[in-house]
Amino acid sequence: MEGKSLDYNVVRSVSTYLIAYCFVYIISIFLISFDGFDFTTNFSAVSATFNNIGPGLAKVGPIENFSIYSPFSKAVMIFDMLAGRLEIFPMLILFSPKTWKRTN
Numbered sequence: 001m002e003g004k005s006l007d008y009n010v011v012r013s014v015s016t017y018l019i020a021y022c023f024v025y026i027i028s029i030f031l032i033s034f035d036g037f038d039f040t041t042n043f044s045a046v047s048a049t050f051n052n053i054g055p056g057l058a059k060v061g062p063i064e065n066f067s068i069y070s071p072f073s074k075a076v077m078i079f080d081m082l083a084g085r086l087e088i089f090p091m092l093i094l095f096s097p098k099t100w101k102r103t104n
Contacts, residue, residue, distance in 0.1 A: 020088050025050060028080050032073040045069070050080040 028046045033039075037059055044056030045066065055062040066074065083091040093099055 017088070020092065024080070024083060024088060028076050031076045032069065035068075035070050035073050037068070045077060046080060049077040050084040052081075052084055 025046060028050065029042050032045060033042050035042075041056070041058040041060055044058065045060045047053055048056040048060065056064075058064075059068055060066055066077065069077070079091070
């Protein structure tokens, strides 16, 4: 920035965030795809829940809802909603074994 190189820790942090974001996004689409809906429906459902962008497309469009999905897929999208609003890292840390390990 302004002729100066970025600190390694900043670049690493941004890269880690982007990788975690893409990982959660792709895994979420993969997991809800087991319900058998088309890619547009699944992609827009994850986009709507994870990114808080409003209604989805196709079967989760503006005049539709998410009732077509299985309870498992709804749980995945609930996680996406929380991760998208609370940020990814606090949600992933919640599931980390180190978080729940007792220390003396």
